[in-house]
Amino acid sequence: MSEVKKIATRDSYGNALVEMGRKYKNLIVLDADLAAATKTGVFRKEFPERHIDCGIAECNMAGIAAGLSTTGKIPFISSFAMFVAGRAFEQIRNSICYPHLNVKIGATHGGISVGEDGATHQCNEDIALMRSIPGMVVINPSDDIEAKAAVEAAIQYEGPVYMRFGRLAVPILNDRSDYKFEIGKGNVMKEGKDITIIATGLTVVASLEAAEMLEKDGISTKVINIPTIKPLDTELIISAAKETGKVITVEEHSVIGGLGSAVCECLCEKAPTPILRIGIQDTFGESGSATELLKKYGLSAEEIYKKAKEFQKNNK
Numbered sequence: 001m002s003e004v005k006k007i008a009t010r011d012s013y014g015n016a017l018v019e020m021g022r023k024y025k026n027l028i029v030l031d032a033d034l035a036a037a038t039k040t041g042v043f044r045k046e047f048p049e050r051h052i053d054c055g056i057a058e059c060n061m062a063g064i065a066a067g068l069s070t071t072g073k074i075p076f077i078s079s080f081a082m083f084v085a086g087r088a089f090e091q092i093r094n095s096i097c098y099p100h101l102n103v104k105i106g107a108t109h110g111g112i113s114v115g116e117d118g119a120t121h122q123c124n125e126d127i128a129l130m131r132s133i134p135g136m137v138v139i140n141p142s143d144d145i146e147a148k149a150a151v152e153a154a155i156q157y158e159g160p161v162y163m164r165f166g167r168l169a170v171p172i173l174n175d176r177s178d179y180k181f182e183i184g185k186g187n188v189m190k191e192g193k194d195i196t197i198i199a200t201g202l203t204v205v206a207s208l209e210a211a212e213m214l215e216k217d218g219i220s221t222k223v224i225n226i227p228t229i230k231p232l233d234t235e236l237i238i239s240a241a242k243e244t245g246k247v248i249t250v251e252e253h254s255v256i257g258g259l260g261s262a263v264c265e266c267l268c269e270k271a272p273t274p275i276l277r278i279g280i281q282d283t284f285g286e287s288g289s290a291t292e293l294l295k296k297y298g299l300s301a302e303e304i305y306k307k308a309k310e311f312q313k314n315n316k
Contacts, residue, residue: 128257
């Protein structure tokens with residue numbers, strides 16, 4: 001794992017679109033007047049004839065993409081998570097997912113780490129919204145490498161895919177020769193036998209750091225990265241729960257309807273296990289720096305460590 005190089009996954013998204021644009025001539029990118037922020041502007045610069053700025057009209061953008069997909073195009077629609085998942089929910093549900101059309105959604109600025117933009121722009125509910133739609137694939141990559149791989153996997157998948165990208169630059173985690181991204185599969189980032197931490201997105205880095213702190217206290221901690229929230233890697237999760245007997249989920253999202261809920265649903269049915277859900281606790285965010293907000297809302301490495309240690313103590 002590189003401790004130095006950092007890149008925001010929204011930048012990875014823009015760069016991946018350019019790479020995929022060269023490879024897939026039927027790839028079309030649509031944006032809602034935010035190309036500079038979503039980073040689709042780099043695609044527009046190289047392929048101006050394959051980029052459509054729909055203006056501040058996310059619902060219309062979803063409808064246009066639905067139509068384009070029926071002509072053999074692979075359209076990506078892009079905006080902030082709050083606007084594309086929130087404002088365009090009905091059109092995504094009815095115009096894209098109900099007929100199971102081949103539209104991809106690149107949602108940037110997900111979660112509390114949007115920072116100073118504040119509560120109105122910090123979408124902590126998007127995964128829950130998209131996960132609830134039948135047939136929708138939901139991906140939340142942890143770093144640059146995973147984000148780029150997710151974009152190509154989405155192109156190769158026939159059907160709707162929602163991908164969540166962040167504003168905050170995060171370290172490269174998956175720079176290893178054996179790394180492979182596959183929709184519906186998680187990855188064991190660290191082995192352990194006392195407790196399992198299951199994380200997604202930018203919280204994977206903090207979870208690994210927290211696990212190292214726990215190791216110093218004699219708590220052997222397994223860490224799993226779950227980039228695909230739906231379909232969920234139930235086999236890996238059940239195996240880890242049976243192995244360690246205790247599970248913690250960590251997500252930059254509401255604990256309602258996201259990774260924590262998905263894991264709880266899985267284990268409740270297949271392998272009842274004590275679970276602690278770390279995430280946004282049914283509250284709105286606020287304006288502040290991303291680092292300060294992650295700490296305040298319990299998502300820094302130190303806060304994850306403290307909560308995990310207490311959970312381990314109470315569930316021996």
